[in-house]
Amino acid sequence: MQKLLIYSKDKTIKNLVFPILIVGLIFAFLIDLVLGSINIPIYEVINILLGQEPEKMTWTNIILKFRLPKALTATLAGAALGVSGLQMQTLFKNPLAGPFVLGISSGASLGVALVVLTATTTTQTLLVEWGVIGDLGLVIAASIGAASVLGIMLVVSHRVQDTMTLLILGLLFGYATSAIVSILLQFSSQERIQNYLMWTFGSFAGITWRQLTILTPVILLGLLVAVLLSKPLNALLLGESYARSLGSTVQHTRLFVISSASILAGAITAFCGPIAFLGVAIPHLCRNIFYTSDHRILIPGVAIMGAILALIADLFSQFWGSQMVLPLNAITALLGTPVVTWVILRRNSQKFPT
Template sequence: MLSEKYKFKNSLFNQKSPVIKSIIFSSLLIGLLFAFLLDLALGSVSIPIHEVINILLGQEPEKATWANIILKFRLPKALTATLAGAALGVSGLQMQTLFKNPLAGPFVLGISSGASLGVALVVLTASAMTPTLLADLGIISDFGLVIAASLGAALVLGMMLVVSRRVQETMTLLILGLLFGYATSAIVSILLQFSSKERIQSYIMWTFGSFSGVTWKQLIVLIPVIVLSLLTAVLQSKSLNALLLGESYARSLGLTVQKTRFSIITSASILAGVITAFCGPIAFLGVAIPHLCRSLFMTSDHRMLIPSVIIMGAILALIADLFSQLWVSQMVLPLNAITALIGTPVVTWVILRRNSQKSFPS
């Protein structure tokens, strides 16, 4: 039998007609294209959008330097931001459904901290690694960072999953997630004490978060891993919908809960871990984006949520990247500061909203 909360979600889903949802989805696609072009056009050197389009189409721009700026620096950064926003949003959505917790996310539940620990172990202890974190690494080292960050993220997420079966209170689970995050941070602090100054500086800069450090060579690793993980999440839509109804109901539908849970953990860990490896621990996007899409489409159906979260996540990541460059001339602000300013109002709204009505399946 459907719970009252799930019925409430389905009633909201029916309030928007397919035509309205199509219009909203199309608007998001247009917004994504516009944000992508703006991210390419604006920066320390402003380039007209029509010139940006000409460069992307392979035509000669008015100034030859504009082509170098776009193709060598801004286009890899914009692609990285698009992938990062989509990956973190979907990872947060998966964890919110898995834990039945509206405040779950890679950062809040310590997943990013686990991924950071994996990267720290590679960066701060590998004797063969150069002082610069990603600039001089080859493809093999890129895969090493991806594997290390994903394993760290999976370790913390697996621990949270075990704890979630014993703890019913949302706040208790969140506190335990924060404690796991503090524990991993403590281990990183110990590693920092035994590392060289160059590696410490590299790691600290990495923790600020940035989309600009990823090169075309590293995108060869990043793009297929993220795209395959996102496709896996799309294929999990029906399973995630079934989990909203509870494990017993999911089993009655023929779903193998243990296998499904492992698949979700793997997908969410790779999405969060890979982005953390290449871009640093990006806060709040994974928590905020799913709620924005639920409110926009008024649905809990993952067949609609996952594509919308992918697009909305990419838009917000591109906007955050824009703001990190435009506030101060000739200076790039820490990306985590911008994402916190975006995500904090959304998380605050979720907490206040839950005080007035229980709007998330339990």
């Protein structure tokens, strides 16, 4: 029976991976606070975080009101999308599965579009007045949309065994949801259309502390469920029959995986827009860093690596010293495309997962 092992021959290197990743995360987080339209010295950033007065008081507002919430959002988004992609790749036994590729992000986008584009003026006013309740409504709508598409793909995956066919169907579902959104856009006001289109570009900016009080516990809940699913996911890698022989209820595992992946992808999509490629690329990077398919190692590894790459993407989306900001999806596509291309070219020489 095939076992889940770390294949790295040098255990010292293996034991250093997590500390290196954590240091990398701290460094990327601080740099994301330092660089922007106004560059702030790193020692001043640290002083502000420690509650001390900086050289310029305006720097305190920039860090605490804008950059710190943005960096925290990027950290949560990268971790959530990476873990969501890992779960779907295991569930579908498909190396190219991910929130964006299989149409999950499109389903979440449809949920948000139905709320944003079809709400009446009175409803829009109530959502603004309700504040946190309105934000939670967007998360619920996005999660329901993501879960609906993921559930359909799960049913289809039992009847379609070919990987490429499944990916094509996922793209078709994505096109279908995009078509519905396009129809909704035709009947919406110019202001709502503009707001929705800006949202589709993706961004970690603009998230307030109030919104983080909703986003943070939702993401932590989804990550907690993913951690608790580590052993069942390992069992699924070895086949459903083997999983049942270990006492794992496959149907319950699928349900919890769908719930966790939908919450993670849906919440991030609701607040940050549909972020492409991170969910596909990050799990593959971690498998090659840790040389393992053990989810007890991969889930925390993917969460940290995802946070690092999301912070790097946020850094590259900014013109340092300028007010200009590039669409986040353009940067994640440039970062993720080489990894996805490498996976496709590598599939003929190595099976997935092992």
